[in-house]
Amino acid sequence: MLTMYETIMELPLFKGIGEEQLSQLLEKTSLEFLRKKTGEIIYKEGESVGSIDFVLSGRVKIAHRLKNFDIELDEILGPGDIIGGHNLFGLETSYPGDVTAFSMASIMRIEKREYMRILMSDPIYMLNFVNYLSAGCQRVPRVVTEEGEPSISRTLSSLIVSFMALRVNESLLIGSDRELARYCGVDEEEFTKWKRRMMDEKKISLGPRGQIIITRR
Numbered sequence: 001m002l003t004m005y006e007t008i009m010e011l012p013l014f015k016g017i018g019e020e021q022l023s024q025l026l027e028k029t030s031l032e033f034l035r036k037k038t039g040e041i042i043y044k045e046g047e048s049v050g051s052i053d054f055v056l057s058g059r060v061k062i063a064h065r066l067k068n069f070d071i072e073l074d075e076i077l078g079p080g081d082i083i084g085g086h087n088l089f090g091l092e093t094s095y096p097g098d099v100t101a102f103s104m105a106s107i108m109r110i111e112k113r114e115y116m117r118i119l120m121s122d123p124i125y126m127l128n129f130v131n132y133l134s135a136g137c138q139r140v141p142r143v144v145t146e147e148g149e150p151s152i153s154r155t156l157s158s159l160i161v162s163f164m165a166l167r168v169n170e171s172l173l174i175g176s177d178r179e180l181a182r183y184c185g186v187d188e189e190e191f192t193k194w195k196r197r198m199m200d201e202k203k204i205s206l207g208p209r210g211q212i213i214i215t216r217r
Contacts, residue, residue: 008108011054011080012167013128021122029118032109036060036101042083043099051111053083058105061172063097064163069183071175073163074211076102081167085132088112096163135167152194155184160214173212 005019014022033056036042042053042060055077062075062083075097077083087093110118119126156173164171173180181191195212198204205213 007056008054012082012132013052013054013085013125015128016124017122025118025121029110030114032111034107034109036105036107038101038103040101041098042101042107043095045097046094049084049087049093049095049112051109052085052088052115053110054108055079055081055083056106056108059102060105060107061100061102062095062163063100065097066183069175070179071173071183073159074172074174075164075168076170076172077168078170081165082132083107085129086165088115152184152186152191153198156180159183169215171214172207173214174210 005022008014009017009019009022017025036058045063045065057079060077060081060083062077064073064075066072083099084095087095119129160171160173175183177192177195178188181188184191186194195204199206207213
């Protein structure tokens with residue numbers, strides 16, 4: 001079982017630092033460790049991002065809701081994933097959707113001012129953060145760029161990569177077949193046939209409440 005030091009050193013923004021360096025950092029940094037119960041709200045959509053949070057254990061859900069459709073795309077974060085990293089700076093500095101605990105979850109929180117001080121303390125922290133932000137911009141997979149004719153797969157792939165960060169492995173697409181068909185510009189029968197075919201090919205699966213489960217693979 002990993003020690004707390006080893007767990008922190010595995011986080012993407014602390015890669016490449018040693019235990020002694022981490023020890024010195026922790027002595028000067030105010031950290032908050034939180035335990036969240038399943039279903040507990042961590043942040044509300046539109047709330048200003050004032051900290052950077054690291055998922056240490058369990059899973060966290062970020063719910064992205066489409067305004068003109070009754071459709072929701074849930075981004076499922078696991079150990080090592082980051083909450084609020086892409087919205088800590090820039091024009092969009094609020095949470096894009098409700099953030100809740102998808103299971104019992106343990107989170108390490110660093111307030112924005114503290115994290116800015118860490119970034120300035122050593123180039124390795126700044127490099128890790130730049131690499132993290134750069135990876136977040138590189139979301140478009142070949143399935144989107146190489147498909148020729150418009151299709152359900154292309155439409156939904158474009159939707160998913162708009163929200164699903166590169167590190168995140170799993171997302172849930174929630175909506176009725178009728179509503180998803182309307183979003184894709186096809187009739188419900190065509191969408192149902194597509195979903196059945198994708199399930200047969202094991203490209204998607206269904207959750208216990210009918211959610212379409214999509215993995216990075």
